[in-house]
Amino acid sequence: MNAPPVMIPQADPGAGYRAQKAEIDAAxxxxxxxxxxxxxxxxxxxxxxxxxxxxxxRAVGCANGTDALALILRGMGIGEGCTVxxxxxxxxxTVAAIEMAGAVPLLLDIDPDTxxxxxxxxxxxxxxxxxxxxxIRAAIVVQLYGQAADLTPMLAAxxxxxxxxxxxxxQAHGAMLGGQKLGTLGQxxxxxxxxxxxxxxxxxGGVLATDDFELAERIAxxxxxxxxxxxxxxxVGVNSRLDEVQAAILRAKLPVLDAGNARRRAIAxxxxxxxxxxxxxxxxxxxxxxxxxxxxxxxxxxxxGVQAQLRAAGIGTGIHYPVPVHLQxxxxxxxxxxxxxxxxxxxxxxxxxxxxxxPELTDQQVERICAALRGLGA
Ligand SMILES: *Cc1c(COP(=O)(O)O)cnc(C)c1O
Numbered sequence: 305m306n307a308p309p310v311m312i313p314q315a316d317p318g319a320g321y322r323a324q325k326a327e328i329d330a331a332x333x334x335x336x337x338x339x340x341x342x343x344x345x346x347x348x349x350x351x352x353x354x355x356x357x358x359x360x361x362r363a364v365g366c367a368n369g370t371d372a373l374a375l376i377l378r379g380m381g382i383g384e385g386c387t388v389x390x391x392x393x394x395x396x397x398t399v400a401a402i403e404m405a406g407a408v409p410l411l412l413d414i415d416p417d418t419x420x421x422x423x424x425x426x427x428x429x430x431x432x433x434x435x436x437x438x439x440i441r442a443a444i445v446v447q448l449y450g451q452a453a454d455l456t457p458m459l460a461a462x463x464x465x466x467x468x469x470x471x472x473x474x475q476a477h478g479a480m481l482g483g484q485k486l487g488t489l490g491q492x493x494x495x496x497x498x499x500x501x502x503x504x505x506x507x508x509g510g511v512l513a514t515d516d517f518e519l520a521e522r523i524a525x526x527x528x529x530x531x532x533x534x535x536x537x538x539x540v541g542v543n544s545r546l547d548e549v550q551a552a553i554l555r556a557k558l559p560v561l562d563a564g565n566a567r568r569r570a571i572a573x574x575x576x577x578x579x580x581x582x583x584x585x586x587x588x589x590x591x592x593x594x595x596x597x598x599x600x601x602x603x604x605x606x607x608x609g610v611q612a613q614l615r616a617a618g619i620g621t622g623i624h625y626p627v628p629v630h631l632q633x634x635x636x637x638x639x640x641x642x643x644x645x646x647x648x649x650x651x652x653x654x655x656x657x658x659x660x661x662x663p664e665l666t667d668q669q670v671e672r673i674c675a676a677l678r679g680l681g682a
Pocket of ligand 1: 475
């Protein structure tokens with residue numbers, strides 16, 4: 305009898321640590337030896353280096369990606385008495401951040417081919433807002449799975465309506481649209497630095513980016529009790545700081561982010577080739593967009609069957625996300641939906657399946673996954 309195949313996990317943040325163990329250990333030791341653990345030189349250097357890499361005037365570190373979104377809203381003065389449009393097909397964090405800021409989330413449907421927000425529905429609700437809701441003050445566009453939404457019409461519609469476009473780039477570090485990096489196209493962008501993201505800390509972390517210096521200054525104060533000077537709150541704030549150990553780790557990882565994204569694209573190309581001619585099609589790429597494959601997502605009418613077949617071949621899979629936010633217990637029947645009633649979102653939630661995707665997958669592992677993909681439906 306053959307031994308069962310060694311499982312290839314769908315995500316493996318420990319592999320990212322092992323690949324850079326010497327630099328990361330040195331960075332952690334440097335931060336620990338400094339005797340200063342929160343909002344210090346490592347954090348400031350990370351903010352400068354991240355802003356330079358992204359191409360924005362400012363970056364502000366914070367505790368996690370959810371807080372990065374909520375801090376942007378608070379910094380813009382968006383909270384009670386405001387509606388913020390976003391999607392239901394996302395990490396629940398996006399919607400949680402809107403409610404943390406005190407605003408009402410309005411959940412729109414997705415483009416069924418590429419999965420981010422449907423541009424037509426956003427344009428429609430900005431022209432003709434649903435009755436009974438406070439005014440729409442912002443749209444949080446999730447650049448889901450590592451690929452851009454159809455931003456050009458969204459940016460035009462938001463500008464016309466005087467509504468802020470905020471990018472949720474938690475899955476899109478380094479992705480581009482029309483030659484420009486995501487995170488530089490709207491008024492501000494939030495990035496999660498959760499360990500499995502394309503740029504991941506070894507704990508929680510987040511960073512937000514903007515070209516608006518005043519907004520960045522306000523948010524830098526809000527993240528620490530509203531202090532402009534120590535112990536004196538000029539405005540109401542929160543506590544959402546990035547610690548020095550995580551900042552030092554992120555400074556070690558930022559220089560290899562672009563190479564990691566290139567490796568993700570090469571793995572995606574191998575999966576594409578393996579799927580060719582089979583029953584399941586490769587993920588759709590948006591014209592003019594450069595995908596960074598936070599996730600490589602298949603669309604399967606028989607998801608359970610495909611998942612079981614891959615599991616038998618020792619290949620882990622994930623579902624991002626199995627239950628749309630508007631159908632989850634905490635939100636069901638309570639959060640308003642757009643005119644499309646999230647019909648495409650509900651279909652996608654039943655069919656999406658994420659393959660293993662991280663730069664440290666070996667060629668041998670990728671070949672094993674490709675062989676299993678070639679065998680699907682056989
Ligand atoms: C991960 C993620 C977040 C939240 O980030 P945390 O760091 O876990 O708070 C928000 N939005 C999206 C789309 C994400 O994938």
